[in-house]
Amino acid sequence: MVAFPLPDNAVEAGYRVIGFDSVGSTNIEAMKAAMAGNAGKIWYAALQQTEGRGRRGRAWESPYGNLAASLMIVPDAPSNSLAGLGFVAGVALNTALTRLMPAAAIRSGLDGADGVSDGGRARIALKWPNDVLADGAKLAGILLEAQKRPDGRTAIVIGIGVNVVAAPQGLPYPATSLADLGAPLDAPSVFEALAESWVECYQMWNNGSGTNRIIHRWRDNAAGIGAEVAVQRGDGVLRGIFETIDDAGHLIVRDDEGHRIAITAGDVHFGTTATLR
Incomplete structure (x- = not known):
């Protein structure tokens, strides 16, 4: 077992942690619980997981020393509000990174290449729906899974993987790590900051009644509004202009004919990739 410290506010709120040196999947452990x-x-x-999964069942590689963390909660919230927990996790992770690297130009957004902070380009950004980019490369990912419990209640497992010491190799997209960014951090310290900011953001969410506050916080800092976007969906590729994130957390795209389309799921590409036809 490895010691992953819990901050005082998490202990006071009743959170616990079980730490591993290496495990198949923290999400699977949370699902079992x-x-x-x-x-x-x-x-x-x-510090390592050997069978991690990302969105749509894709493998999530985790070199030793990175952070793989999964939180299991049983919210007393309407089922239609549970998807908002992905935004809670994104805002919490962004908050944690801001505190760990205050000198970095960090701004929640859709594309790190588009974000602007203090007159310069933002290095770290939230990419809809559940990725974190740094200088346009993937730094972290978030995965939500629901599990029906024997008592009939719904448990939510929130998996978060952060490239702390190294980025996976051989991926079809660029990836980076905190070490690559010049941040000499370790997984336990990143976890402690994340666990602290999670408590604050989860309290703000307030069993779904604060969803608008969370999304407003995400959207207010979003980069990429007005930029071209391409969304890969099951029925093909939708291209248009990213307009906003609505109050339900949907990506709103205005297509070439001026229609506003709400996207609930899909692979999103910005910048040069979005303009290729």
């Missing part, structure tokens, strides 16, 4: 009737508010964190 949900099925066993665990009360929730429990983190599973590891």
Whole structure:
């Protein structure tokens, strides 16, 4: 077992953590806890996971020393508000990185290449729906999964992977790490900052009643509004202009004919990739 420290506000709020040196998947461990009737508010964190998964079942590689963390909670919230937890996790992770690297130009947005902070380009940005980019390369990912418990309640598992010491190699997209950015951090310290900011953001979400506040915070700092975007969906590629994130967390795209289309899921590309036809 590895010690992953919990901040005071997390301890006071009743959170717990189980740490691993290496594990198959922190999400699987959290799912097992949900099925066993665990009360929730429990983190599973590891320096390495060997069977990690990203969105749409894709493999999420995790070189040793990076952070793999999954939180299992059982919210007392309407089912239609649970998807907002992805934005809670994104804002919490952005907040944690801001505190860990205050000298970096950090701004929540859709594309690090488009973000502007203090007159210069933002280095770190939130990319809809669940990725974190740094200088346009993937730094972290977030995955939400729901699990029906034996008592009929719905548990939510929020998996977060952060490239702390190294980025995976051989990926079809650029990736980076905190070490590449010149941040001499380790996984336990990143986890502690994340666990602290999670408590604050989850309280703001307030079982769904604060969803608008969370999305407003995300959107107010978003970069890329007005830029071209391409969204790969099951029925093809939608191209247009990114207009906003609506109050439900949908990506709003205005197509070439002027129609405003709400996107609930898809692979999003900005910049040069979005303009290729």
